[in-house]
Amino acid sequence: xxxxxxxxxxxxxxxxxxxxxxxxxPFRIRAYRNAAxxxxxxxxxxxxxxxxxxxxxxxxxVGKDLAGKIEQVATTGELKLLERLRRQIPGELSELMKIPGxxxxxxxxxxxxxxxxxxxxxxxxxxxxxxxxxxxxxCKIEQNILDEVKRLSEEKYHQLKLTExxxxxxxxxxxxxxxxxIKKITIAGSYRRRKDTVGDLDILAxxxxxxxxxxxxxxxxxxxxxxSKGQTRSTVLLRSGFQVDLRIVPQVSxxxxxxxxxxxxxxxxxxxxxxxxxxxxxxxxxxxxxKKRIAGKTESHVYEALGLSFIEPELRENxxxxxxxxxxxxxxxxxxxxxxxxxxxxxxxYTDGHHTIxxxxxxxxxxxxxxIAITDHTxxxxxxxxxxxKELHKQMKEIEEVNENTKDMxxxxxxxxxxxxxxxxxxxxxxLKELDLTVCAVxxxxxxxxxxxxxxxxxxxxxxxxxxxxxxxxxxxxxxQAYQVDMEKIMNAAxxxxxxxxxxAHPDRLDLDDVHCQMAKEIGVKIVLxxxxxxxxxxxxxxxGVGQARRGWLGAENVANTRSLKELREIFNRN
DNA sequence: GCCGTTTTCGGCCCGACTGTTTTCAGTCG
Numbered sequence: 001x002x003x004x005x006x007x008x009x010x011x012x013x014x015x016x017x018x019x020x021x022x023x024x025x026p027f028r029i030r031a032y033r034n035a036a037x038x039x040x041x042x043x044x045x046x047x048x049x050x051x052x053x054x055x056x057x058x059x060x061x062v063g064k065d066l067a068g069k070i071e072q073v074a075t076t077g078e079l080k081l082l083e084r085l086r087r088q089i090p091g092e093l094s095e096l097m098k099i100p101g102x103x104x105x106x107x108x109x110x111x112x113x114x115x116x117x118x119x120x121x122x123x124x125x126x127x128x129x130x131x132x133x134x135x136x137x138x139c140k141i142e143q144n145i146l147d148e149v150k151r152l153s154e155e156k157y158h159q160l161k162l163t164e165x166x167x168x169x170x171x172x173x174x175x176x177x178x179x180x181x182i183k184k185i186t187i188a189g190s191y192r193r194r195k196d197t198v199g200d201l202d203i204l205a206x207x208x209x210x211x212x213x214x215x216x217x218x219x220x221x222x223x224x225x226x227x228s229k230g231q232t233r234s235t236v237l238l239r240s241g242f243q244v245d246l247r248i249v250p251q252v253s254x255x256x257x258x259x260x261x262x263x264x265x266x267x268x269x270x271x272x273x274x275x276x277x278x279x280x281x282x283x284x285x286x287x288x289x290x291k292k293r294i295a296g297k298t299e300s301h302v303y304e305a306l307g308l309s310f311i312e313p314e315l316r317e318n319x320x321x322x323x324x325x326x327x328x329x330x331x332x333x334x335x336x337x338x339x340x341x342x343x344x345x346x347x348x349x350y351t352d353g354h355h356t357i358x359x360x361x362x363x364x365x366x367x368x369x370x371x372i373a374i375t376d377h378t379x380x381x382x383x384x385x386x387x388x389x390k391e392l393h394k395q396m397k398e399i400e401e402v403n404e405n406t407k408d409m410x411x412x413x414x415x416x417x418x419x420x421x422x423x424x425x426x427x428x429x430x431x432l433k434e435l436d437l438t439v440c441a442v443x444x445x446x447x448x449x450x451x452x453x454x455x456x457x458x459x460x461x462x463x464x465x466x467x468x469x470x471x472x473x474x475x476x477x478x479x480x481q482a483y484q485v486d487m488e489k490i491m492n493a494a495x496x497x498x499x500x501x502x503x504x505a506h507p508d509r510l511d512l513d514d515v516h517c518q519m520a521k522e523i524g525v526k527i528v529l530x531x532x533x534x535x536x537x538x539x540x541x542x543x544x545g546v547g548q549a550r551r552g553w554l555g556a557e558n559v560a561n562t563r564s565l566k567e568l569r570e571i572f573n574r575n
Numbered sequence: 576g577c578c579g580t581t582t583t584c585g586g587c588c589c590g591a592c593t594g595t596t597t598t599c600a601g602t603c604g
Contacts, residue, residue, distance in 0.1 A: 031577055
């Protein structure tokens, strides 16, 4: 059994939950949570680090004791401390803590007084009216528990894909902007950091005194429940179950508040520690020396007053960005949409796309691109009407014709070639060599073991006509887990063999993810940003890929399709 | 349990809102 970083992080989170319910030392609990975050955010596999005898205490929040416990979980899959805790209190109690409004104290009270350890017991007790009689509880808390248990059981609520979140966010912002006296309004939080999924929406605003902004917010037609309402902060649930927070701050604090509400939490904690080291205090109202505010109006002012340079929102994950600006090493010049000069993964009516080669080329030209690659599927993918050799030749001929009639734009002859189960490619080499480039992908047999799946892809990359590994993990956000694969091994092989990895910009995929983008950069393998567009407007999803690339610290120099066509052709010629 | 420009002990981010009380504990982000 292979232990993933997430497994280790989950074990530590459970330990922290149970210690919290027990009423253990809060700082010991925080230590377990910090270590869980550190392990969960590592770009390299902890099991590999251990087998290479690397010192785990080099990572923040990991000391001698926790390094030993990490090793214990990684090698045995279990942690003796957690087993011991579970003998004292039921492990399911940590599940109850996931219910909003229930923390360690309330869960502990319900367990000790009413022997409640599972959601169904909780629901029964709440329905029987037993909860509101407990000390510190009341009717509102009991009703809230009933609502939340019901909501969670319906699974109505989950992390939204960035594109879904946009669909809620944009009309709401337009609606709020119409209120009298509003000055600034911005969506902060993970949305601003361009995270692939968003748990809730954090909106930040400044407005004139007496503005009815807060009333307008809770009165929005899509609001199902007002969770809390105050003068500076309110929380609502939309009908879809999506949570939205609005915070109103004074103009003079706008930058500090934007920083605070953009997060991430880990980034904020780290920045506040720097403030403390300089005898300053940072909160959402500003940066203070004693009672005097020395910065707060803009984010740049706050960073500057702390002796740091501005950090782009996408980098604020406490994954080394603070050290980089603190030690003067500096941050990379991040990729922008303007850097992208072409899209190298596009489908047409030849297979499962909706538009013709000419239409897709026109759409790309309208977006300022210099080149595109037409990459329809190969025959193995029958469900898409994958092309056989004869059909592919017909398509290549049409591409030549369209090229002759298109100015300032080159259409590359390409294919999204299926990687078969045995690692061979779904087109003969004699045909592959006629193409300008290939985008190769796994589309079936996702369930292979990690070793077999890795071996399959590495064998495919041995083919001299293999150029780009498309959607390398195969994940579909909120729908399908990534298949098991040793990404570090694949990236090293790609680098040595002159292959590239795709960052698929489709908001359902965003594959590679941010952590793997950073890994690719460290290893030195080049990335290609592509949309996998099946229609003309599909080309517009490039911006999601750019956000993800920025989260992965990528600059234009790390991305192949920021190069000229001439340079690109050299990259794709492996012979 | 971790950590160190206050360094081997003593601190660890901090403010808003709710529901319960009646001055504050619990939870959240």
